Amino acid sequence: MSPFGVGFNAFSSGLLESRSCLNPLTIFDAGLDYCPTVAEIRHLPELTERPGFRLSRTDRFAVLAALEAAQTAGEGSDSHEGGALIATTVAGFAEIDPSITSNPLRYYRNGGFSNVTSYPAYHPADAVGAWLDLHGPCWGVSVACASGAVAIALAAAMVIAGEAPMMLAGGSDALAPYTVSGFNSLQALDPDPCRPFDKNRKGLNMGEGAAVFALETVEHAKTRNAPILAILRGWAMTNDAFHQTAPDEQGRGLAHCITSAMAMAGVSPDAIGYVNSHGTATPLNDVAEVKAYESAFRTRSLPIPVSSTKSFFGHTLGAAGALEAAVTIASMRNSALFPTLRLTDPIETSAVDWLMGQPRRQALPIAMSVSAGFGGSNASLIFELPSGSDVL
């Protein structure tokens, strides 16, 4: 589910067309003294309701993405034995009126009672579990803007350990007045379409969406003749242990995360053909991230191709790591390295091959997605296109 539309095909098409989804906010009044630029989902498909279960916008995105993931993966004899790890930061915040705090009991008695049931971070995972009749663990993951990537890594560990035959994992977050206000208060929003890694960047644009992956071992997929879209070859998670909102200025935590993921995947820096970056377009993040690439890829023979696709669909917070993992897979499957839109004057570095303009057409067997978040958390995922023997 993305501002490009419903489904992975719409997502891939939007990226291949270099279509920016960043526009003035229309789905609610942000209450600011300007209209923020965001990437919003304007047409949300209907879902069959379930009695006693209130779905927030975040929940709906998660369920719709999970339904597509499950459909693509196909039904196996043990599909329902799996679980869901769904990341979020916003969950059902958008459902709650700030006036709740003055007199909660009155708010509940005046119709707000069920609004708050979708507040907890576990609710999107719970919704996915209920709609897809999953019997395994359904957990919420909340690691700020690294959440989506972390959920994928944790789910991968669970299927490898045999704790579940299949896990649905990813992230979902909806635009909410709460978070727009929060990032505005931090002076982190660019009122215009953002320019990640540009010297003239002014901040981020918020977006919304969800991406969910069906994860299982290669052996399990082959046993049930399931299509293998990509192989998660390695991952790592680290923390800067530095500051609640600012990254380590030298990008040490992120560099360690990248090198650890390459070690787990058993690949050299030269094997990585593309990095889908975190690239928020905030002054601090982008510089620290470049420092991380300079350190982690210092032994490469050529600069590492990097782009930030937040320039297409904004920063989707808890969904970002998952949506950007989907970008990475779309990039590999379409042999297209997507650019950073509006990047004209990039941060100077000899370590990075900045992707600008139109998608670069080239074969891409192995690529990496990088995420970071408030609280200093970092996550890196390395994907590989399945080889001939793995493709069914």
Next chain:
Amino acid sequence: MNPDQPSITGIGTVSPFGPLRGLIARKEVEPRPITAWPTEGLRRAFLVEPFRPADVVPGLKTRRLDRLSVWCLVAAGLAIQDAKLDLEKENRSRIAVVLGTGLGCIELTESFFQSIATNGYAKSDPIIFPEGLSNAPASHVARVFGLRGPNLTLSHKGVSGEGAVMQAASLLRTGQADTVIVLAGDTLTRTMYEWFEAAGVLSPACSGPAPLPVPFSQAGEGFVPGEGAAAVVMESGHKAAQRRAPVYAAFRSGHATSNPKAAVSVASKALGTSSRADVRLVIASANGSRAHDDTEQSIIREAFGDKARVVAPKTSLGEFDGSGLLRLITALSWSEPDTRSLALLLGTSTTGITAALSFDLPCRSTAA
């Protein structure tokens, strides 16, 4: 015990028993009247009494943090002390932090809503906003103690603490960390308490002189809410042995389900190759509410028969989502195994979620 088993070697808690290092001495605690917000008459809950964090963990700075962040910092500091973990000698890139919480930093989230209600969306408080994120407590623990390994926050209703223990064990077993600071907890706020009131799930003891709820009793009139946080240091049995660290309990296995029909099989799976007769202690999540306790009782009966010794620590801790770790610690504190034994931590919710975790308990005379 198997040297590969993730082992608990340090404990820190912030609970109605106060901030404590190590096991919790048995004493009676009563719900206390709520004074933090205006109430219509008497309202009670199992509350953490205010304390100065720096008095417990010297040098700790906690200004403008959510109470859950503060408690996690204090509990983590106490657990690290208790485990005699010398962080200067540890590779801190290999120390992870895993937090399980139902509602995260709800107190500062409410404050942020309040700042919006008062000043408007354009003038909300930039200091509060990032501190309301669910992962703020785990992040602060990483920052203060310099822990650069994986940093995770998970939420899974009433089994959030159980989920954190399971993920911590997974990080150790898959080699993603050598040591994990496992945290679990929740704070009680006005919006939560009044939601329980509106839902009609509270015990009459919350608002009057009625007796406290008795878990698994026929009365089952409702629960008393609670709050608190706990931290444990978890490391491989091999590493604990190398450090000569006493072990409180060793994690054997954990399973969770969202399907009510699979609850009994999850409890059985957690036992692995052991028989149900080997289980000396079942640590229940019963809280005094009829639907919840009936569900759990039927799982226990079917999985372990009528002879299992069952304890229900929520009689002293109250009901909150992230209570799993505190329930485990309370039960460890108050059981006195004179031989090695097997304990099962059970988390149940009326919506069908069940988690079951098994632990080997060493003979107390050889433990911490």
